[in-house]
Structures are given as structure tokens and as C-alpha cells.
Amino acid sequence: MNHLPGASKPAPMSIDEKTVRKVAKLARLALPEDRVKPMADELNGIMAWIEQLNEVDVEGVEPMTSAVEGLSLPMREDVVTAGDDPQKVLKNAPKSEDGFFVVPKVVE
Secondary structure (H helix, E strand, C coil), rough: CCCCCCCCCCCCCCHHHHHHHHHHHHHCCCCCCCHHHHHHHHHHHHHHHHHHHHHCCCCCCCCCCCCCCCCCCCCCCCCCHHHCCCHHHCCCCCCCCCEEEEECCHHH
């Protein structure tokens, strides 16, 4: 991000322990209390590294839409495989019902 001369830089983002607990809950992660502080420190380290990226001069650099832009990647034939046998596909599913995978509800 190029800043205008004389413009103040935005304050670096900081992640506190309350935010770590909230994100862990939203992500349904079991984060023991003794790991909350180290996780906040680790995430703040990552955020500081991201802030360093804002200092890179990207003036005149064209944005990329892909890391392999301009390369031709090999394509495979689009053919039906064992997916056409529902019994075989569902054989290793932890739980299935009426020919479908049964998964836990993730959105409330």
C-alpha cells in the first residue's frame, strides 16, 4: 500500500486474547486456556509480517491473476470414473443415508 506523503500510516492491527477466544469459538476449535496467550502472540507476529508487506514498493507492478499466468497447464480427459457407482463411493463414508453423505450441521 503506497501512502501519500504526509499521510499517517494506519495503526497496526493487534489481536488480543478475547479475539482469539472468539475466533476459536466461531471456528469450533478446542483451544485450551494455556494456549490462548501463545496463539495471540503468534497471530500478532503474522499480522506484523503482513504489515511489512505494506512497505513494499509496488509502483508500476501489474497485478497478477495467477501465479502461473501465461503458462499452459496440461489438461486431463474429462471421463467418468468410479464415481458412477454410489455404493462404492459411499462405502467408506462415516455415515450415509438414502445414497447421500451425512455430515454435521455447520451453519446455524
